[in-house]
Amino acid sequence: MTALASYSTGTVSVAAGGTIVSGSATIWSGTNVRPGDVLQIGSFQTIIADVTDPTHLVIPPWGGGAQADVAYVVWKMSPQRIAGAQVMADVSTLVAALNTSGFFWFVDPALTAPDPSLGSDGQFALQPSTGENVGSCRWRLVLSRNLSRARHAGAV
Numbered sequence: 001m002t003a004l005a006s007y008s009t010g011t012v013s014v015a016a017g018g019t020i021v022s023g024s025a026t027i028w029s030g031t032n033v034r035p036g037d038v039l040q041i042g043s044f045q046t047i048i049a050d051v052t053d054p055t056h057l058v059i060p061p062w063g064g065g066a067q068a069d070v071a072y073v074v075w076k077m078s079p080q081r082i083a084g085a086q087v088m089a090d091v092s093t094l095v096a097a098l099n100t101s102g103f104f105w106f107v108d109p110a111l112t113a114p115d116p117s118l119g120s121d122g123q124f125a126l127q128p129s130t131g132e133n134v135g136s137c138r139w140r141l142v143l144s145r146n147l148s149r150a151r152h153a154g155a156v
Helices: 085-098 145-152
Strands: 011-014 020-024 038-041 044-047 050-053 056-058 067-070 073-075 104-106 124-126
Parallel strands (some): 104 124
Antiparallel strands (some): 011 067, 038 073
């Protein structure tokens, strides 16, 4: 049987009922400790809610009594450690970004206005070939200096 992976470098302190664990000589990074891993101090365990930096963790209210500079173990059990979990988190972040009003709809050069069935009112629509400001949506000209220079030179 394979032993469960763990991390236990340094010592920790946490107040009774506290939600912040402070580490001393710890290196809590995305590799060593992740949200969803289990923190154990003595015989008491809790799920890690967040890793804010290399020396601080966020946990639910600590029920194991005040602890100061004691040994600990982080059991690497987070669902984020399963292959594909980070990809799913990244996809969720991408989808959330695409659902905001900052998403650009690219308009076919043959059209004079954005297709109203795409996007929502107030979203950005870009017609790269003309940069025209038409229709009910806000149009933004997002071109690099090189493309602008090419237009002035008649190359585009």
